[in-house]
Amino acid sequence: MHVELKHVFKSFPQNGGRVEVLNDINLTVREGEFVCLLGPSGCGKSTIINLIAGLDRPDRGEVAVEGRPVHGPDPSRIVVFQDAALFPWLNVLGNVEFGLRMAGIPAITRRARALEYIKLVHLSKFSHAYPHQLSGGMKQRVAIARALVLQPSILLLDEPFAALDAQTRAVLQNELLEIWELARPTILFVTHNVREATGLADRVYVISSRPGRIRDVQAITVPRPRHAEDHALQAHQHAILGILGEEVEKVFREELGETVHFPEAQHSLPPDQATGMHI
Amino acid sequence: MLRRLVRTIFPRGYSFLTWQAFALFIVVWEVGAFCSPAWPSLFSEIAPVWSRDFRDPEFLQALAGSARRMAVGYSLVVVLGVGGGIMLGRLPLVDQLLGSLAVAMHGIPGAAWVPLAILWFGMTEQAVVFTVLLGAAGIVIVETDTGIRQVPPIIRHAARTMGARGPRYFWFVVVPAAVPKIVGGLRLAWAFGWRALMAGELLTSVSGLGQRLSQVAKAQQLDQLLALMLLIAAVGIVVDGLIFKRLEYEVQVRWGLVG
Secondary structure (H helix, E strand, C coil), rough: CCCCEEEEHHHHHHHCCCEEEEEEEEEEEEECCCCEEECCCCCCCCHHHHHCCCCCCCCCEEECCCCCECCCCCCCCCCCCCCCCCCCCCCCCHHHHHHHHHCCCCHHHHHHHHHCCCCHHHHHHHCCCCCHHHCHHHHHHHHHHHHHCCCEEEEEEECCCCCCCCHHHHHHHHHHHHHHHHCCEEEEEECCCCCHHHHHHEEEEECCCCCCCCCCCCCCCCCCCCCCCCHHHHHHHHHHHHHHHHHHHHHHHHHHHCEEEEEEEHCCCCCCHHHHHEC | HHHHHHHHCCCCCCCCCCHHHHHHHHHHHHHHHHHCCCCHHHHHHHHHHCCCCCCCCCHHHHHHHHHHHHHHHHHHHHHHHHHHHHHHHHHHHHHHHHHHHHHHHHHHCHHHHHHHHHHHHHHCCCHHHHHHHHHHHHHHHHHHHHHHHCHCCCCCCCHHHCCCCCCCHHHHHHHHHHHHHHHHHHHHHHHHHHHHHHHHHHHHHCHHHHHHHHHHHHHCCCCHHHHHHHHHHHHHHHHHHHHHHHHHHHHHCCCCCCC
């Protein structure tokens, strides 16, 4: 489904005043497209996810899905959260069945469908395990299965792999791409990892920090599977790091005062060595 | 010198195991008994009281009576406490009307309900059960209500996006999310209820352990009084340790609240 944000503004109350989080956000995600939102922490990426999910409303501007404004959450738009947000009192099967149960689907049907999606994320052996018995990566797989079983037309992923180790993250990224190519949901993927964004997305929106503004959009046409050494990909990463370098500096300045300066040279390092890879 | 001695016996970071604390208690008790004639020894004086008591039909009847009243009272606490707490959590208007009442009820010690219980029910079994109920239900209501109000935002958001709303959202998300709080409340309620039971039996003279407390005290039988108090404490600790502590731990592990 087509997602569109037009002139979206959002602020939150803080210390008696209001702090502006999003400033004039214009953003489009086309049907079946894989889009990444990339920006430093505190840039309002998660707020954008919440607005599209219908968990929050913009102060001004329009959030529309298929041309219709969003009013509240809907199972056609599912969020996968950073810490999985599984229900601890349900086992894997119960968690994956949850949305189907809420939709009033009979027990036999929903069980069969849940098991199918548990298999898709390679957790068949663990369908009766409880979340506290699973590793971080396994929890995220359950969260993805729990979202996919509802066959959402839009999958919103809010830094889903940020808390995982590099190996697990790479495996899950590939699995996500496989699933995406199979079912072709529209995906909006939030991350603060430059390599992750360029490795996954059709387009990357680069967002500035507080208030969040869209600084750049990079269309990445490199065919998948993508390799980190690909020159076109590295060019994209360079460009993004250049923009984000300024942004990261800005965040530091706000938090630590005026004393922090980043050497120019840092931005010209190859992305593999650049400390700004992970912001 | 003394420091070194203490460090040798108790190395740094050493914590007492339950049985060691128990052994220490017995040693201190026996030293006290040895020094003071007014302090009966556990082995030569109190243990014989227990062995006599447990063969005395009258005592066993009192014990059974206490157990029965506790079982009835605590069952009512579970049903009315959890039910009342869920109702308060579900209906904001009722919560505004009765929420502070539950907090106030929780603020009244169990023993303070006894006079009212006697006025309403006389010196009866019901008066004791009423005391247990009123002494322990408050904490369950308050904890259940709090648990229902404090569903973590991330759980709320996840449930909402997956289409949970209305009664299904409440029963399949809000109530299970409140279970750790509810179980914590039930554990405290056991302790409060047990105390209220003793106070109720002591003051209403309904045959039970509490009533025996006042009997042996009136007869100035110190060994019997201490034997009874130790028994009352032991029941409280054993039930808490065997049932409630384990239950609470299991729940906390599953709900991801402890490592």
